[in-house]
Amino acid sequence: KAGVTQTPRYLIKTRGQQVTLSCSPISGHRSVSWYQQTPGQGLQFLFEYFSETQRNKGNFPGRFSGRQFSNSRSEMNVSTLELGDSALYLCASSSMTKSIGELFFGEGSRLTVL
């Protein structure tokens, strides 16, 4: 069974640009959530999607957005990039029938903003 796949793995952008990150969940998983990992803040919840609907949103500015498609694949977008957006962005999927909170994470997309 293939794991969670995130693309691209690494990318470099400059301030003011925008970026789109993609996530393919484990087959059959309908819940996809996104987290930002930075050295100072640890993992912080961005948003969660289930059946194409955003169920929960973290405390991030509106520049951060996401969506989920009918095949459960998800994308997140960050507009008007700032230096502080440099981070590892992790996508996780879950089956909702497994243990509560048991998420399956991808390897992440490492974004560097110059």
Add this chain to the structure above:
Amino acid sequence: DQQVKQNSPSLSVQEGRISILNCDYTNSMFDYFLWYKKYPAEGPTFLISISSIKDKNEDGRFTVFLNKSAKHLSLHIVPSQPGDSAVYFCAAIGQGGSEKLVFGKGTKLTVNP
């Protein structure tokens, strides 16, 4: 306002000894607690969890203890192995069926041979 705190950024133990990783939380509405392990260049992987109605859960070498009155949980690894060297994240989840986890900042465990 950090709701889940891991006050030790790092911990070093000898192979074969016990590793104890600690975690404190402030939100009494948390219903479930989890530990995740993360190796460099990999995503976090689920390790073990505990419901708020229990005080202990064991899975092989890993045991999680929950003290609700103190809002404290700990992960015990016995015996520790070099392959356990990783960053360990404590996480909590509230009620409602959402998969929104609140993570601590992590503790880097190093197990020395």
